[in-house]
Amino acid sequence: MNASSAPGAASAASAASVSSAASVSSVLQGSGALIGYLPVGFPDLDTSVDAAVALVENGVDALELGLPYSDPVMDGLAIQKATQQALANGFRVRDVFTAVERIRSRVDAPVLVMTYWNPVVQYGLDRFAESLRDAGGAGLITPDITPDSAADPSADWMATSERTGLDRVFLAAPSSTDERLAATVAASRGFVYAVSTMGITGARADVDAAARTLVARLRAAGAERTCVGIGISTGDQVAEVLGYADGAIVGSALVTALAERGVAGVAATASALAEGKSAGTSADGSPGKSK
C-alpha cells in the first residue's frame, strides 16, 4: 500500500503532546487547502487511523474526523452506512480521542472533529473539549447547531472553546440571510464551512454555483477563511473550488473509496484529489493571510 511509503512528519510525535500545535488557520494560508473527512471507527478504529494518516501522506492538508452518531440528519447514504457500521462495531465516543492522538503522533496536520451535538453534551462538553485538546485536536465542526444554540446555557460551546482554545467551525448555507452570515462569521474560529448546495453530504456531478456566491457573501461579511464542502469528489472540483475559497472539503468520495478499496484505495483517491490543489488558481487574489 502506497500509504506507508510517503514520508510522514517525523517530528509530529512530540508535537502531539503539546496540544494543537497544528492549527487549521495555518494550513489555510496560501493557495488553498484540501480537507479530508473520514469517520472514526470505520471500518474499525485501527483502519480509520491508518486511513486518516494515509490522507495526510497523500496531500490532504487537514483532517475532519467524523464522530459516528445514531441520527445523522445532514449525511447522505455513503456516510450514513459507514457511521452505522462503526456504531454496530462498538464505536464509543472516547475512541475519537484515541484516534486523534494516534493520528497526531504520526502526521503533522490539524485534526478537527465533526460531530452532531448530543454525543458532546452527553459526554460532558468541558470534558469532551479538554480531552480533544489534550489529544492534540484543533477544534469542532458542528453541523446540527448554529451559533445561537452553541451559546445555550445547558452546554455553552462558545465559552468552552474560548477557555480551551479549540477552533469552532460553524456552517453557512446558501439560504442563510446576510444577518445570519455575519453572526456565523463572528462566531466561527478557524474557518467558516460554506455548504455548497441545499442538500446533504454525497458526491455530485457538479459543485453548485451557489457555493461561489456564498463564499463571496461570507467574505463580504468579514470571513477571513472559508472552506467549501458537500458534493466535492474530484480533483477538478477541488481546483475549481480553490479558485475562490481557502479550502475544499471532501467526504463521501473518500468514505466510498475506503469502503470499496481499503486504505490503499483511499490513499489513491486523496492523491488524485490533491492534484486539484496545484491546478487551482487564486482567482480572488490572496485569501486572508493573517489572523
Place this chain on the structure above:
Amino acid sequence: MSGRKPNAGPLRDQPGPFFGDFGGRFMPESLIAAIDELAAAYEQAKTDPEFQAELAALHRSYTGRPSIITEVPRFAEHAGGARIILKREDLNHTGSHKINNVLGQALLTRRIGKKRVIAETGAGQHGVATATAAALFGLECTIFMGEVDTQRQALNVARMRLLGAEVVPVTTGSRTLKDAINEAYREWVTSVATTNYIFGTAAGPHPFPAMVRDFQKIIGEEARAQVLELTGRLPDAVAACVGGGSNAIGIFHAFLDDPDVKLFGFEAAGDGVDTERHAASIERGRPGILHGARSYLLQDEDGQTIESHSISAGLDYPGVGPEHAHLHDIGRATYLPATDTEAMEALRLLSRTEGIIPAIESAHALAGALRLGRELGPDAVILVNLSGRGDKDVATAGSWFGLLDEGAVQS
C-alpha cells in the same frame, strides 16, 4: 440546571422556544431560513382573525368539530366506578386528532406560497391527515414512513396513496418513526425552497412544539366546557397517551392553570420499562438533544439514541415534546408507563363494553384511566382523550387476540 430564566406567568400559552430547560432550536443552518419563515408566518397567523376564521370554518365543515364527549359507564365499572368521559377525537375526519394540526399547517403552507408538503408518520395517522389536507388544498405530498411501520400499518399506506401522496419507506436506522423524521429532514434540506415540512407532533425545533400545541389546544378547550356542562364541575384528572405528545398537550393545555385538575400522560411501556423494549422517554430517559430540541430522550451513555419499542407505531418514538418534559420537571403533569398488554386489554374492554374500538395509541390512555379510577375512587371524574380510532389496528389486534381464521392471517 442550565441557568436559564424560568418561564413567568401562567402555564398556558408559553410561546417557546424554551419551556424551562427544554426545547430550543438545535438545527442545521441550512434549515434555519425555512424555520424562521414558518415561525414568522405563524406569529402573524396567530393574531390574524382571517386565518383563525378560515381554520375554524374548516374544522366545522370538514373536520367535524366540535368533537363530542361520551361518558362510558360500562367501561368505568372496571375502573372502581369512577366516571370516565371520553373526548372523541376518533370521530374527526381521517380518524384522529392529527387533522387539527395538519389543517392549520396546510393553511400556513398556502400563506408562505409553497406548493409541496412533506411529513413523517409513525402509525400513519399524521401521514393520512397530511395526505388528506394536501388533496384538499391541491398540494404535492410526500410522506416518509419507517419500513417497519409501512408493514404493520399497511392499510394506512394504501390510504395515503389513494389520496394521491407518495409514500417513501425509510430503510435506514431502526426503520421506524425516528428515522422517518431523519429522512424528512434530509429531504427538507434538499427541497426547502419549494417545500414545507408539516411536522406531526409537539416536538422538534421551535416553532413546532408551540405551534402544534396551539393547533391541538382546541381539544382541551372544547372538552373543558363540555365536561363542565355535563357534570357541573371540572374533571379530577385528565389522561392522554404520550408519544411525541401532541394529543396530550392538546387536551392538557386548557387545564394547565386549573391546579385541582391532575394531568396524566401515559407513555408506551412496550414489554415493560424494566425490559429493553419500551418507549418511556420520561420514565426511563434523560435530557438530551434530538430532532432539534432538548428534552427527555432514550439514549445510551454516549448520547446515541436507543431504539424504542411499542406495539403502537404512533408511540414508538424515543423522545417526547419539550413542554411535556417541562411539565414533568415542575410536577404539573405526571407521566406513567402503560405496557403493550395493558393497552391491548383496555382496547378490547372498551370495544366490548361500549362499542368503541380505540386506536392502540389511545388505548394506553384508557389503560391508565382504569388504574386512575381505582386510585381516585368512585366520586372521581376522569376525562380521557380518545385520540384516534382503531380501524387501522384491527390486523394487529386480530393477531394479538387470535381473532383471525387460519389462513386469513397471511393475506
